[in-house]
Amino acid sequence: MFFLVCFDIVDNKTRYRVVKTLKGYGTRVQKSVFECANMTEHKFMKMKSDLEDLIDHGEDTIRYYPLCRSCVRNVEFSGIGMLPYVKPFAVL
Amino acid sequence: MFFLVCFDIVDNKTRYRVVKTLKGYGTRVQKSVFECANMTEHKFMKMKSDLEDLIDHGEDTIRYYPLCRSCVRNVEFSGIGMLPYVKPFAVL
Numbered sequence: 001m002f003f004l005v006c007f008d009i010v011d012n013k014t015r016y017r018v019v020k021t022l023k024g025y026g027t028r029v030q031k032s033v034f035e036c037a038n039m040t041e042h043k044f045m046k047m048k049s050d051l052e053d054l055i056d057h058g059e060d061t062i063r064y065y066p067l068c069r070s071c072v073r074n075v076e077f078s079g080i081g082m083l084p085y086v087k088p089f090a091v092l
Numbered sequence: 093m094f095f096l097v098c099f100d101i102v103d104n105k106t107r108y109r110v111v112k113t114l115k116g117y118g119t120r121v122q123k124s125v126f127e128c129a130n131m132t133e134h135k136f137m138k139m140k141s142d143l144e145d146l147i148d149h150g151e152d153t154i155r156y157y158p159l160c161r162s163c164v165r166n167v168e169f170s171g172i173g174m175l176p177y178v179k180p181f182a183v184l
Contacts, residue, residue: 062171065167070160
């Protein structure tokens with residue numbers, strides 16, 4: 001599973017912790033946007049739970065967008081950047 | 093078609109113009125994130141072209157994530173916010 005995670009966090013310290021947590025799950029593609037490839041349902045639930053322990057639920061916001069393989073293939077960008085990297089399937 | 097558009101724009105004036113342009117296509121869900129529902133291929137190409145005319149291609153970045161109906165249905169969030177609004181199909 002591929003998840004795009006973006007956030008608006010008011011407090012600097014909280015934002016730092018959110019970024020630190022997300023670095024354990026994916027790649028930062030913009031200041032407040034991470035691409036988390038090769039996630040499992042369990043990993044996603046753990047990430048979401050970790051993040052929910054950090055944020056202020058009355059003023060912060062984190063959004064999680066799942067992208068299927070077909071959606072990931074059609075990601076585009078303008079300006080600087082790279083397309084999402086998704087580990088190819090292993091043939092066993 | 094549903095597109096998630098997120099941006100990192102260095103110059104304040106450029107960012108203002110990018111936000112103004114995106115407001116014509118979708119809903120701002122975070123400081124640098126718009127959800128653009130009910131887009132056509134033509135509308136997307138026009139939006140991307142308008143944005144590319146505004147940005148500095150050496151330092152700015154805009155990313156476009158297409159989400160199919162199934163992906164849109166599975167969007168989640170923590171903290172403040174709302175789920176994406178997608179106009180239901182009309183039965184004719």
